[in-house]
Amino acid sequence: MVAPKTNEYNLIEAKPFAPNLGAEIYGVDLSQAVSDAQFAEIRDAFLTYQVLFFRDQKEIPPEQHVAFGKRFGPLHAHPAAPTMMGHPEIFEIHATKDSKIANGEFWHSDVSCDETPPLGTMLQIHIAPPCGGDTMFSDMYAAYDDLSEPIKAMLGQLSALHSSEHIYKGRYSDRGKKDTEIDCPEAVHPIVRTHPDTGRKSLFVNRTFTTKILGLSDSESEAILNLLFEHAEHINYQIRFRWNLNDMAFWDNRCCMHRAIWDYWPAERKGRRVTVKGEKPA
């Protein structure tokens, strides 16, 4: 188990963003290699706050971004998204006036359709719109904790299918990725998962990928999923992060969901994302 929020770090400053979710991190320059001691504090803050917002950053060179990601584990290869030229581990988030869609517009945990979905995602925004383009996060530990005991007991025995064909087919065609070049994985995961590092339970369903609760009728599955989506998206669990240029967000996909807001059209927004491979949810 991680210690309660103390904010007693020596090498970084962690300023809580909201009482239960998120912290702004100061005092570390991610464009350079971080020391082992800094890394240990960052990792502790990541497990404590679920999403970190590194402020006052310079643009992180792709090699450095990849190296920082690898400190947390092997990197995750996205099944469908276009990668940065020369950097297959980097997924570029990009919306322009010509985009048909922007990434992540509905609540999700990244690539939860994979057998081993990513543990965390680190995104730096290096072309920002004049305003707008915020990203929202929702606390799935709190969403689980607030459920009643009978519902917790029922959900603890259930698993759900996470699918991706309805999301990934055609999605990246305007960015040069044909449907024949992409994978559309699906996987079954427990609805309640236990975080391997903190030992805390969280609700693990999301409106983007979760399509069916196994063992229930279609109408039971639909009704319960809708109840859980609405519960997990309640405003009390949310934060809304307003980016400054070169901020880097690093979120834990095992215990929080997120969604991007595309309110800045026709302005451009661009970022680079490195995703760290996770374990099979259990």
Ligand SMILES: O=C(O)CCC(=O)C(=O)O
């Ligand atoms: O653009 C964003 O703020 C987030 C997009 C997204 O969902 C992601 O990178 O996983």
Ligand SMILES: [Fe+2]
């Ligand atoms: Fe995402």
